């Protein structure tokens with residue numbers, strides 16, 4: 001494994017996705033990472049020959065897998081696709097990375113848990129997904145954990161960032177068109193800015209402390225509290241949305257195809273001990289994102 005070299009060439013999959021875009025922008029001005037991010041047509045993780053072709057032409061030391069099927073409700077109706085991308089896709093990547101001595105970085109989700117716990121989930125807690133998305137992501141985790149390869153598996157949660165196809169954008173869009181926005185208050189988790197995930201991943205890559213890590217921003221909240229904070233920040237900084245009211249509602253009212261865990265906060269003790277980091281609170285990161293990064 002060449003992960004300690006001064007300059008790392010990284011093959012990034014899923015290049016059009018939210019997290020992948022953050023990796024590309026986060027590495028743009030860095031000299032220690034060269035990111036090459038082919039489109040899905042040139043690196044389809046469900047097609048092993050496509051991965052091999054990309055690896056042969058790029059010759060990376062690290063492969064960061066941001067490719068996934070992440071539409072939690074659509075996964076219920078498209079189980080084959082979910083298991084193919086989130087499960088077998090990871091198995092393909094493991095095989096190609098092993099053959100070529102490439103370090104694999106992969107992301108998983110708090111949705112591998114059933115939400116029955118009352119304190120943050122550790123890396124060792126038993127998984128018991130409530131839906132197909134979580135089941136398919138768990139399959140990907142299992143392939144990796146049984147692979148006997150060097151890897152970083154980072155479980156994260158409630159992600160927002162570039163691209164705006166996420167909860168923060170959904171709340172803003174709703175607030176533009178409605179004075180009252182209903183948001184569930186019976187699911188608790190950790191909102192997490194993609195910028196922070198990229199920072200932590202690039203720091204982990206400088207180590208050889210391979211394995212599974214939880215990472216999310218500090219502090220727990222409900223989606224309702226998350227939405228209230230988005231609007232509060234925008235009211236203070238942008239002088240917008242003064243008539244917007246966030247109304248608490250219950251998950252059962254939404255009638256979504258997939259069940260979500262009622263509680264899915266992640267314990268960060270392991271990653272904190274491994275690389276001695278201060279993890280930003282979700283409110284701090286959200287404010288930075290909305291004020292510094294957004295195009296509002």
Ligand SMILES: NC(=O)c1ccc[n+]([C@@H]2O[C@H](COP(=O)([O-])OP(=O)(O)OC[C@H]3O[C@@H](n4cnc5c(N)ncnc54)[C@H](OP(=O)(O)O)[C@@H]3O)[C@@H](O)[C@H]2O)c1
Pocket residue numbers: 013014015016017018019020040043044045046065066067068069070071085089107108109110137155156157158159160
């Ligand atoms: N978003 C969250 O809140 C969240 C929370 C916890 C963990 N995660 C994990 O974090 C990772 C990144 O998530 P994200 O939100 O950035 O996902 P995303 O925005 O949905 O991006 C995933 C990308 O992968 C592409 N893709 C799908 N199938 C592919 C294939 N066979 N080969 C290559 N690319 C393919 C998708 O293309 P199409 O859109 O064209 O299908 C999409 O551009 C995922 O592993 C996800 O499970 C996300």
